[in-house]
Amino acid sequence: MxxxxxxxxxxxxxxxxxxxxxxxxxxxxxxxxxxxxxxVRISEPTRHRVREAATQLGYVPHAAARSLRAGHSRLVLLxxxxxxxxxxHQYFFQELQAGLRRLDYTVVQYGSAGLADDxxxxxxxxxxxxxxxxxxxxxxxxxxxDVLTRSGxxxxxxxxxxxxxxxxxxxxxxxxxxxxxxxxxxARGRRRIGVVMPRxxxxxxxxxxxxxxxxxxxxPAGARVCPLPLGYEExxxxxxxxxxxxxxxxxxxxxxxxxxxxxxxxxxxxxxxIPGDTAVIGADDLLLGRLLxxxxxxxxxxxxxxxxxxxxxxxxxxxxxxxxVHQDLLRTGAVHRDSS
Amino acid sequence: MxxxxxxxxxxxxxxxxxxxxxxxxxxxxxxxxxxxxxxVRISEPTRHRVREAATQLGYVPHAAARSLRAGHSRLVLLxxxxxxxxxxHQYFFQELQAGLRRLDYTVVQYGSAGLADDxxxxxxxxxxxxxxxxxxxxxxxxxxxDVLTRSGxxxxxxxxxxxxxxxxxxxxxxxxxxxxxxxxxxARGRRRIGVVMPRxxxxxxxxxxxxxxxxxxxxPAGARVCPLPLGYEExxxxxxxxxxxxxxxxxxxxxxxxxxxxxxxxxxxxxxxIPGDTAVIGADDLLLGRLLxxxxxxxxxxxxxxxxxxxxxxxxxxxxxxxxVHQDLLRTGAVHRDSS
Numbered sequence: 001m002x003x004x005x006x007x008x009x010x011x012x013x014x015x016x017x018x019x020x021x022x023x024x025x026x027x028x029x030x031x032x033x034x035x036x037x038x039x040v041r042i043s044e045p046t047r048h049r050v051r052e053a054a055t056q057l058g059y060v061p062h063a064a065a066r067s068l069r070a071g072h073s074r075l076v077l078l079x080x081x082x083x084x085x086x087x088x089h090q091y092f093f094q095e096l097q098a099g100l101r102r103l104d105y106t107v108v109q110y111g112s113a114g115l116a117d118d119x120x121x122x123x124x125x126x127x128x129x130x131x132x133x134x135x136x137x138x139x140x141x142x143x144x145x146d147v148l149t150r151s152g153x154x155x156x157x158x159x160x161x162x163x164x165x166x167x168x169x170x171x172x173x174x175x176x177x178x179x180x181x182x183x184x185x186x187a188r189g190r191r192r193i194g195v196v197m198p199r200x201x202x203x204x205x206x207x208x209x210x211x212x213x214x215x216x217x218x219x220p221a222g223a224r225v226c227p228l229p230l231g232y233e234e235x236x237x238x239x240x241x242x243x244x245x246x247x248x249x250x251x252x253x254x255x256x257x258x259x260x261x262x263x264x265x266x267x268x269x270x271x272x273x274i275p276g277d278t279a280v281i282g283a284d285d286l287l288l289g290r291l292l293x294x295x296x297x298x299x300x301x302x303x304x305x306x307x308x309x310x311x312x313x314x315x316x317x318x319x320x321x322x323x324x325v326h327q328d329l330l331r332t333g334a335v336h337r338d339s340s
Numbered sequence: 341m342x343x344x345x346x347x348x349x350x351x352x353x354x355x356x357x358x359x360x361x362x363x364x365x366x367x368x369x370x371x372x373x374x375x376x377x378x379x380v381r382i383s384e385p386t387r388h389r390v391r392e393a394a395t396q397l398g399y400v401p402h403a404a405a406r407s408l409r410a411g412h413s414r415l416v417l418l419x420x421x422x423x424x425x426x427x428x429h430q431y432f433f434q435e436l437q438a439g440l441r442r443l444d445y446t447v448v449q450y451g452s453a454g455l456a457d458d459x460x461x462x463x464x465x466x467x468x469x470x471x472x473x474x475x476x477x478x479x480x481x482x483x484x485x486d487v488l489t490r491s492g493x494x495x496x497x498x499x500x501x502x503x504x505x506x507x508x509x510x511x512x513x514x515x516x517x518x519x520x521x522x523x524x525x526x527a528r529g530r531r532r533i534g535v536v537m538p539r540x541x542x543x544x545x546x547x548x549x550x551x552x553x554x555x556x557x558x559x560p561a562g563a564r565v566c567p568l569p570l571g572y573e574e575x576x577x578x579x580x581x582x583x584x585x586x587x588x589x590x591x592x593x594x595x596x597x598x599x600x601x602x603x604x605x606x607x608x609x610x611x612x613x614i615p616g617d618t619a620v621i622g623a624d625d626l627l628l629g630r631l632l633x634x635x636x637x638x639x640x641x642x643x644x645x646x647x648x649x650x651x652x653x654x655x656x657x658x659x660x661x662x663x664x665v666h667q668d669l670l671r672t673g674a675v676h677r678d679s680s
Contacts, residue, residue, distance in 0.1 A: 060465035097451040109449035125400035
């Protein structure tokens with residue numbers, strides 16, 4: 001038991017006053033050194049002494065107290081809980097977190113799953129973030145933007161498929177995904193196109209605009225688009241495949257690669273030839289899609305940004321009155337493999 | 341432009357004093373009502389008036405200020421950035437967040453990717469969480485536990501594969517996964533077993549104990565275990581499959597279903613019969629694994645808890661001096677399909 005640290009009840013939490021006493025400096029000096037305040041000139045030996053004392057005592061500055069003193073926070077809030085698991089979004093959020101940390105922001109994610117829109121916004125506002133980055137799948141209303149702004153947020157940014165009044169919009173227009181998929185299928189000579197609509201909750205903010213993009217692209221070509229509800233389970237796919245011939249489709253855009261893999265397997269098991277009878281295309285360019293036979297065609301997505309999002313956020317925080325930013329980040333392109 | 345809210349520079353942030361004035365009550369009453377303090381009796385009409393005034397002004401309580409006044413926070417911190425994307429972990433963290441919210445905690449995730457262990461712990465401590473739940477894949481040291489405890493954390497809980505001195509351990513012993521996979525392969529008559537070790541960073545906290553569990557199970561049966569480094573890309577899988585016959589293996593536990601799907605396809609392309617020449621088993625029981633032919637055998641994982649983790653955390657927060665909790669949450673079992 002000797003290697004166990006003392007139990008919490010016996011621990012006295014060290015304060016900046018303790019650090020100041022041990023280092024032989026003022027509390028203000030401790031604060032300047034540990035908060036990396038570059039505006040105040042403090043000699044390197046003194047800085048060293050303060051850091052040593054802090055380490056020895058196990059003292060860590062209090063982010064919330066610092067925020068209250070400064071009158072604003074360095075907290076950037078990323079509501080989470082609905083972020084799709086595609087590789088694009090994962091990479092995007094990791095880069096954003098790293099970029100904001102380099103600019104000395106504290107980035108936290110807050111799980112909003114299960115909260116109504118207004119409850120969620122109130123919960124976010126309680127944390128007094130200086131900026132809020134709302135991912136696609138979470139509804140931000142003009143009222144929500146107003147609550148956040150009034151509670152001190154200097155930048156409210158939506159990454160959703162649609163812009164929101166009062167918020168900056170760095171949107172990812174999901175219609176492009178459906179448009180790229182259907183343009184590819186049209187180029188392959190297909191005219192009767194099914195579009196998979198996942199039955200799973202939380203995906204509507206993606207599936208609806210993808211369907212809209214598919215329709216916008218199909219109509220001028222005189223092609224037909226047919227929405228196909230599909231649950232992410234083998235039974236649902238088998239049921240859809242069982243009535244495939246009645247649908248008289250010659251192609252399907254299957255929402256993403258996972259649904260495409262599920263449906264393609266069910267179609268093959270039902271005797272539908274891929275791509276002979278029906279062409280299949282997914283989205284996300286997952287490695288797993290390349291393992292099937294035929295290899296799955298897909299829509300690849302990339303983000304185009306003039307500057308890193310972290311720097312855009314920092315600029316908005318420092319110039320809160322500037323004109324609304326509106327930029328569509330999403331670039332898409334079909335990747336032709338063997339299933340289409 | 342008329343529907344845009346006022347620009348942030350023109351907004352005056354409403355305070356609890358403004359709410360008190362509008363509702364005709366004291367600031368203390370505002371605080372009691374909006375913080376749901378049940379210990380103070382306030383009439384329903386007064387509560388209603390306070391809430392109406394807060395809504396009208398767009399006032400939201402300040403979580404950090406409330407924490408400072410109370411002397412402790414209600415913030416539960418989940419460091420993130422390495423949480424594996426398996427369905428088990430996703431579900432687990434959603435349930436945990438919902439459970440803690442019901443108990444009136446504020447749960448935030450903090451991305452620690454790219455921070456050294458000590459930097460990460462200091463960043464967590466700055467947020468002054470009352471509890472920290474460290475997921476597998478993030479290293480918590482006894483020193484880190486001490487820093488967190490000294491900064492006010494009343495419960496530090498590791499979910500990692502191994503317990504940590506000073507922290508409560510609700511661990512998920514990943515050795516069970518390797519043990520279940522190998523026990524299944526032994527029962528199918530296999531004795532020369534490869535174990536895939538992913539080359540991708542961040543997976544070692546899972547792959548090493550899975551290998552250890554595989555070895556512990558193979559040895560008493562006189563079976564051989566051979567670690568097989570594999571990158572998550574087709575080239576790496578083709579390279580491994582190309583020298584498969586030299587390895588003289590009759591089975592492989594492929595870390596998880598995704599690596600198993602990748603390797604099984606490469607083995608098939610190299611002319612290795614599955615399961616005739618080599619049995620393959622993954623882990624996670626992904627739906628996609630059932631789409632391959634042969635259908636992928638897998639290790640299914642479940643969590644066993646005496647009570648919801650949120651309630652355990654709440655108990656530890658209220659009894660910080662209690663004896664260290666140690667519980668292994670993971671239950672595993674092989675699911676036999678057609679690849680083994």
